[in-house]
Amino acid sequence: MASQSNNLSQGTIAVRGGLNTDDQYGSVVPVITPSTCYRYEEFAKSREFDYARKANPSRRLVEETVAKLEGGADAILTNCGMSAIHLISVALLAPNDLVVAPHDCYGGSYRLFNSLSQKGYFKVKFVDQSDLVALQEALSLHPKLVLIETPSNPLLRVVDIKKIAQQAHDVGALVLVDNTFMTPILQKPLELGADIVTHSCTKFLNGHSDLLAGILVFKDQQLATDVLWWANNIGTLTSSFDSYLLLRGLRTLAARVNLQQDNAQKVVGFLANHPKIAKVFHPSLPTNLGHDIAKKQQKGFGSLLSFELVGDADVMPKFLKALNIFTLAQSLGGVESLICHPATMTHSGISAEARKTAGISDQLLRISVGLEDITDLLADLQQALETV
Ligand SMILES: *Cc1c(COP(=O)(O)O)cnc(C)c1O
Secondary structure, eight states: OOOTTTTSOHHHHHHHTTTTOOTTTOOSSOOOOOOSBOOOSBTTBOOSOSBTTTOOHHHHHHHHHHHHHHTOSEEEEESSHHHHHHHHHHHHOOTTOEEEEETTOOHHHHHHHHHHHHTTSOEEEEEOTTOHHHHHHHHTTOOSEEEEESSOTTTOOOOOHHHHHHHHHHTTOEEEEEOTTTHHHHOOTTTTTOSEEEEETTTTTTOSSSOOOEEEEESSHHHHHHHHHHHHHHTOBOOHHHHHHHHHHHTTHHHHHHHHHHHHHHHHHHHHTOTTEEEEEOTTSTTSTTHHHHHHHOSSOOSEEEEEESSOTTHHHHHHHHOSSSEEOSOOSSSSOEEEOTTTTTTTTSOHHHHHHHTOOTTEEEEEOOSSOHHHHHHHHHHHHHTO
16 A cells, blocks of 8 residues: 555545546546446456456545555445444354453444344453453453444443553454544554454544445454455445545545534533533543543544433423434534434433443433534524523
8 A cells, every 4th residue: 555645644644535546537536436347458367456346446545545544554445334343243253253342332333243143153242341350351251353442432431442452462352443433533543552443434434424334444454355355255345436425525534523523622611511411421521431541542532422411301302302403313423413312312222221220311412513613503502401
């Protein structure tokens, strides 16, 4: 992979991904390549691309750009975040192999590992990775793969990637970090010891809530090549048009992430001092689990936060109905501000008792702060809080 970008900063790499790669017309923005097949140069001699399930030029440009952003040797773009995690599971794990995953990992990952382990594809153990004794106990079972997800959803708990990666490596496990919430702008897991980074590109990397995609970024080229064999084998890959849109979204990644984070910090300040808010969760707060780790591990605290409303069950629908800008929807990382009620939305598949144990109360709301003007965002929250 091109190494001349090694000394460029993240923002520049993101803006310039795939620019000036068109030799035919000299177009600055790369062309979209919908073709499923590529003409052989001659008998028994294929070109760089032959069949689009395996690889195609539009997808390749995204893979190269995100690999550079994360500091990896190579990347594989898939059709959504879940298919990236599925792909790595299929490629790496055999029956009796163990995956250790966080007890509060993304709901879709929890469901995927659980359902596949119930069918005997591999074994899974969910642990609270901030509990060092529980983690050590799980690692003593010699897992093949350890998934880390930090900050967690929806309580933004932070765990130490470097420490966990080291312990996992000591027992021979590979370390996969889901970096969806932070993006490479705010956190670089490969530098902290991870072997593989995954993203739901559906969220911040695209940033415009108009496509699904996922990615795996590898520290090691050989592992990437092995997993690509599986990607082609099972067919997990993204369309050219979505790849093109994703590359377009990536150009503004650093600008979006930094401004959304600034907005979020102001929302946190506002909510933390409001009498109708019982508690705020954000890695910037000293009360948040892992705040000290976040300070050294992350370049910023991010634009996701959650909070508990004071009052009983009937304040929730009133407050949500009164909001004009924050939209009740369950994605995150887009330019638009979204609000989510985990108990009835993202975490409704988990029993009420398990939610309680995990600290997800019925009064909890999660916000993904967007790029709207901060004055309007604060005014919207202010007027909605006045109605409850
Ligand atoms: C959304 C999300 C996923 C799954 O991604 P999809 O693109 O929806 O399949 C995985 N991990 C995290 C942290 C997510 O937020």
